Amino acid sequence: MISVLNALLFIILAPCIGGLVAGIDRKLTARMQGRVGPPILQPFYDVGKLFRKEQIVVTPSQHFYILSYLVFIVVSGALFFAGGDLLLVIFAFTLAHIFLVLGAYSSYSPYSFIGAERELIQIIAYEPMIILAAVGMYLVTRSFYVGEIMGSSVPLILYLPGVFLGFLMVLTIKLRKSPFDLSTSHHAHQEIVKGVTTEFSGPMLGRVEIAHWYENVFLLGFIYLFFAWNPVIAILAIVIVYLIEILVDNTFSRATWQFTLKSSWIIAGMMGLVNLGVLYYLSAVVPV
Amino acid sequence: MINNDRNTDVFPFESESMITLPFLILFPAVVAILLLVVSSDFHRRLIVKAGAIVIGIASLYLLFVTPVAGPEFFPVAFESLSGLMFLAEMAIAAFLIYLGIRYKKYLAIFLVLAQAGLLMYYETTSVPGVHTVPNLFIDQFSLIMALIIGIIGSLICVYALGYMSTYHEHHPEVKDRRRTFFFLVFFFLSAMFGLVFSDYLPWVFFFWELTTLCSFLLIGYSGTGEAVNNAFLALNMNLLGGIAFAGALLYLVSINPGGQLLEISTLIQSGHAVALVPAVLIAFAGITKAALMPFSGWLVGAMVAPTPVSALLHSSTMVKAGVYIIVRFAPVLTGTMEGLIIALVGGFTFLLASAIAISQSNAKKVLAYSTIANLGLIVACAGVGTYKLVWAAILLIIFHAIAKSLLFLCVGTVEHRIGSKDIEDMTGLIVRMPKVAVMMFIGIAGMFLAPFGMLISKWAAIEAFIEAQFGLIFVAILAFGGSITVLFWSKWMGKIISVCPVAERVEDGIQREKWIVLALLTAMTVFICLAFPIVSSHLIEPFVLSVYGQTARLSQDNIMIMAMMLFLLMIMPFSLLLYRTGTKVVPPYMAGRPSTADLRFQGSMGIQRQVGLGNYYFSEVFGERKLFMAGTALCFGLILLVGTLTAGVAL
Numbered sequence: 001m002i003s004v005l006n007a008l009l010f011i012i013l014a015p016c017i018g019g020l021v022a023g024i025d026r027k028l029t030a031r032m033q034g035r036v037g038p039p040i041l042q043p044f045y046d047v048g049k050l051f052r053k054e055q056i057v058v059t060p061s062q063h064f065y066i067l068s069y070l071v072f073i074v075v076s077g078a079l080f081f082a083g084g085d086l087l088l089v090i091f092a093f094t095l096a097h098i099f100l101v102l103g104a105y106s107s108y109s110p111y112s113f114i115g116a117e118r119e120l121i122q123i124i125a126y127e128p129m130i131i132l133a134a135v136g137m138y139l140v141t142r143s144f145y146v147g148e149i150m151g152s153s154v155p156l157i158l159y160l161p162g163v164f165l166g167f168l169m170v171l172t173i174k175l176r177k178s179p180f181d182l183s184t185s186h187h188a189h190q191e192i193v194k195g196v197t198t199e200f201s202g203p204m205l206g207r208v209e210i211a212h213w214y215e216n217v218f219l220l221g222f223i224y225l226f227f228a229w230n231p232v233i234a235i236l237a238i239v240i241v242y243l244i245e246i247l248v249d250n251t252f253s254r255a256t257w258q259f260t261l262k263s264s265w266i267i268a269g270m271m272g273l274v275n276l277g278v279l280y281y282l283s284a285v286v287p288v
Numbered sequence: 289m290i291n292n293d294r295n296t297d298v299f300p301f302e303s304e305s306m307i308t309l310p311f312l313i314l315f316p317a318v319v320a321i322l323l324l325v326v327s328s329d330f331h332r333r334l335i336v337k338a339g340a341i342v343i344g345i346a347s348l349y350l351l352f353v354t355p356v357a358g359p360e361f362f363p364v365a366f367e368s369l370s371g372l373m374f375l376a377e378m379a380i381a382a383f384l385i386y387l388g389i390r391y392k393k394y395l396a397i398f399l400v401l402a403q404a405g406l407l408m409y410y411e412t413t414s415v416p417g418v419h420t421v422p423n424l425f426i427d428q429f430s431l432i433m434a435l436i437i438g439i440i441g442s443l444i445c446v447y448a449l450g451y452m453s454t455y456h457e458h459h460p461e462v463k464d465r466r467r468t469f470f471f472l473v474f475f476f477l478s479a480m481f482g483l484v485f486s487d488y489l490p491w492v493f494f495f496w497e498l499t500t501l502c503s504f505l506l507i508g509y510s511g512t513g514e515a516v517n518n519a520f521l522a523l524n525m526n527l528l529g530g531i532a533f534a535g536a537l538l539y540l541v542s543i544n545p546g547g548q549l550l551e552i553s554t555l556i557q558s559g560h561a562v563a564l565v566p567a568v569l570i571a572f573a574g575i576t577k578a579a580l581m582p583f584s585g586w587l588v589g590a591m592v593a594p595t596p597v598s599a600l601l602h603s604s605t606m607v608k609a610g611v612y613i614i615v616r617f618a619p620v621l622t623g624t625m626e627g628l629i630i631a632l633v634g635g636f637t638f639l640l641a642s643a644i645a646i647s648q649s650n651a652k653k654v655l656a657y658s659t660i661a662n663l664g665l666i667v668a669c670a671g672v673g674t675y676k677l678v679w680a681a682i683l684l685i686i687f688h689a690i691a692k693s694l695l696f697l698c699v700g701t702v703e704h705r706i707g708s709k710d711i712e713d714m715t716g717l718i719v720r721m722p723k724v725a726v727m728m729f730i731g732i733a734g735m736f737l738a739p740f741g742m743l744i745s746k747w748a749a750i751e752a753f754i755e756a757q758f759g760l761i762f763v764a765i766l767a768f769g770g771s772i773t774v775l776f777w778s779k780w781m782g783k784i785i786s787v788c789p790v791a792e793r794v795e796d797g798i799q800r801e802k803w804i805v806l807a808l809l810t811a812m813t814v815f816i817c818l819a820f821p822i823v824s825s826h827l828i829e830p831f832v833l834s835v836y837g838q839t840a841r842l843s844q845d846n847i848m849i850m851a852m853m854l855f856l857l858m859i860m861p862f863s864l865l866l867y868r869t870g871t872k873v874v875p876p877y878m879a880g881r882p883s884t885a886d887l888r889f890q891g892s893m894g895i896q897r898q899v900g901l902g903n904y905y906f907s908e909v910f911g912e913r914k915l916f917m918a919g920t921a922l923c924f925g926l927i928l929l930v931g932t933l934t935a936g937v938a939l
Contacts, residue, residue, distance in 0.1 A: 002845055056872045059787035063867040068860045075853065085846050087747055091738035092853065098737060098778050105782030108716070108789065109876030113901045116782055120775050127771035131750070135763055138754060198877055273764055280760045
């Protein structure tokens with residue numbers, strides 16, 4: 001059931017894809033803002049430069065938390081692409097983020113402290129919806145295993161439109177796109193410096209960046225699951241979703257944490273739960 | 289686990305566990321009485337430690353003599369015992385009435401009288417009938433409970449030795465009644481053993497009342513006005529449950545004067561028609577004891593007691609008695625409207641108590657609300673009561689007992705060193721008390737992170753709820769409630785691991801026995817995650833199989849992956865060795881203000897200020913008052929509903 005080969009492929013290819021996506025993202029963003037923008041490969045140059053810089057820390061324990069963050073992001077992504085249990089993937093994913101938050105807390109720095117608190121708010125904003133998405137996939141395919149969900153010939157998106165919309169909402173949070181880039185942002189519009197990543201620098205910041213690439217590939221993989229019955233449509237859907245995310249990123253100003261939490265929970269409740277409720281009711285009434 | 293060839297209908301006294309069960313019930317009581325008479329501190333230490341070791345070993349010994357599948361019964365042909373218990377109950381009632389008059393708590397007196405009246409009526413109606421011989425029994429579930437009581441309970445007793453001597457140094461105003469204190473905690477263990485080994489409901493009820501009494505006296509230990517009030521609050525709520533329990537006994541004798549149905553084992557197999565009403569009444573008693581909303585007030589109030597008492601109430605005794613009895617009756621509750629409503633009470637309690645925990649900065653209150661939340665989740669599992677959920681509920685009981693006792697004892701240790709149990713005052717604990725901080729860190733991780741215990745059980749619960757009837761409600765509750773728990777635990781974790789440059793090390797002067805207990809509990813928290821597949825296959829699965837005829841387990845793949853994750857987590861800290869040299873340490877970014885190494889910065893008007901960082905508590909969103917009101921209204925309504933339904937069935 002678990003494919004080690006896929007996991008290895010993910011570990012090797014994901015940073016390349018993630019970096020490229022980030023490069024394209026920056027290029028498109030620049031064009032939307034009327035700039036020329038950096039070359040597509042710029043993210044790789046940036047991370048390469050980070051690794052050549054001198055490592056300075058506020059406390060050596062940051063090393064442990066950030067390395068654990070990277071390792072567990074890779075573990076959860078690898079488990080996902082290997083076809084593992086979706087709920088376990090989500091829990092490992094949360095574990096990884098807790099390490100990022102702890103790394104920020106450990107420095108006792110005012111900016112990363114507020115960033116850490118906001119990152120926690122983001123976690124509780126998106127986690128219910130991701131779990132509900134996994135539950136929705138189970139209700140349709142009767143399996144939590146990514147391998148079996150991928151292999152299912154049922155067009156999941158037709159059964160789970162509400163869940164998919166709710167997932168798009170939390171995807172914005174996860175991709176650190178405006179308006180939900182509360183804890184740290186790629187843009188310059190922040191009041192808390194670089195938020196959760198303020199105190200990470202040099203190679204350590206490089207690791208955070210690579211972890212983010214892995215994470216993005218995993219999230220795009222999650223979108224794929226909704227369309228898994230037809231790979232062409234799935235790839236197309238991923239491209240469209242990502243384009244929408246970039247557009248949203250460039251058109252909205254940052255929201256407050258109250259709005260983020262409320263809106264994502266309301267969407268999770270309205271879209272996700274109602275969708276699941278209908279499915280649940282139908283599966284009880286109409287035996288498959 | 290070794291004697292597969294055991295014959296189930298063995299003659300009493302032929303079997304080893306026949307000797308062990310009464311021993312485990314009586315021995316702690318003997319130790320308790322000894323502790324009441326011994327006044328020297330040296331002897332007390334000796335007796336407590338020896339007693340704890342004997343109880344621990346005896347409960348471990350049970351592991352080897354319990355049958356592999358199904359319960360084993362031991363008739364206790366000692367006829368006057370039930371009469372003695374009745375007399376003891378009346379004596380307790382008289383004692384409580386005396387205290388009620390002394391402290392002018394008239395509601396308590398009324399409740400005691402009501403319960404005593406019911407009991408007397410029960411005694412007069414049931415005496416003429418032919419009694420079956422009461423049984424003691426043991427099965428895997430009783431065994432798990434006995435291990436929790438015997439090992440964790442006695443570890444807490446040992447810890448209490450050091451704690452109480454420091455406690456009385458810090459609180460000279462509190463009268464030193466340590467003899468009574470240790471008498472009560474050992475007596476508590478005795479009552480708990482009695483409760484989990486009794487098959488005969490009037491006996492269960494007797495031990496049930498003893499736990500109520502012990503907790504009442506322990507909560508009021510310090511004798512301050514607040515302590516006395518909270519003790520009576522606990523007493524009133526538990527007496528309410530006791531009245532329902534007595535009602536269940538009366539109902540059973542009225543429909544079955546022969547008394548066969550007074551045995552749990554017969555009762556749960558006798559079908560919904562007879563068993564539902566007593567099961568609901570007893571589940572109500574369980575809800576009061578497990579401090580679910582609307583009765584959660586007493587457990588939060590119980591925080592005034594010395595910390596070992598809290599640890600005992602939350603992990604191995606008292607509240608666990610409440611969930612134990614509900615899980616026992618899960619086969620009766622499953623598939624009924626009443627069971628579903630009881631599960632909803634648990635589910636809402638889980639959601640709301642977790643949310644309230646976000647707004648609390650007092651560490652003991654955070655722990656209290658987290659306990660209430662987890663008990664709610666256990667009751668939610670037991671109320672829906674499918675075999676998979678019962679499996680998850682028992683896992684929750686085990687993991688929660690270990691991690692929560694560790695956390696309480698860590699907080700108690702920290703409290704005595706830094707003089708506060710506020711999470712805000714625990715900033716930089718990793719610098720000030722590194723060892724305790726690491727233990728606390730592991731304890732907290734055990735409560736909510738993969739691949740530790742509580743998360744495994746929540747995961748199992750999600751998977752099981754999906755397949756249950758109306759399960760989607762509970763899946764939603766778990767999805768939202770689970771992420772809420774992530775918030776309040778991680779911000780606590782963040783507080784203790786911030787490396788604060790102005791903190792001083794204050795870890796000296798902690799007694800050796802405290803270290804031993806803390807280290808053992810930490811080791812158990814990690815070990816149980818590695819060993820849980822064995823615990824599941826040897827203890828939980830046989831029990832679920834014997835009750836339901838089928839059982840749940842996690843898949844082999846997932847167990848392997850989680851073991852790998854745990855190993856990864858254990859080796860990650862060694863990565864720090866790689867970075868020992870060659871990194872430059874600088875102060876944090878202070879927005880370019882002139883600042884010093886101890887984090888003072890040049891503020892406006894040239895005043896130097898010290899950096900202070902405080903967590904968010906969101907009290908306007910997750911405030912205790914608001915959510916508690918909502919929970920009380922919701923759960924009270926649900927309980928009224930189930931009461932009406934049950935009354936309909938009974939009449």
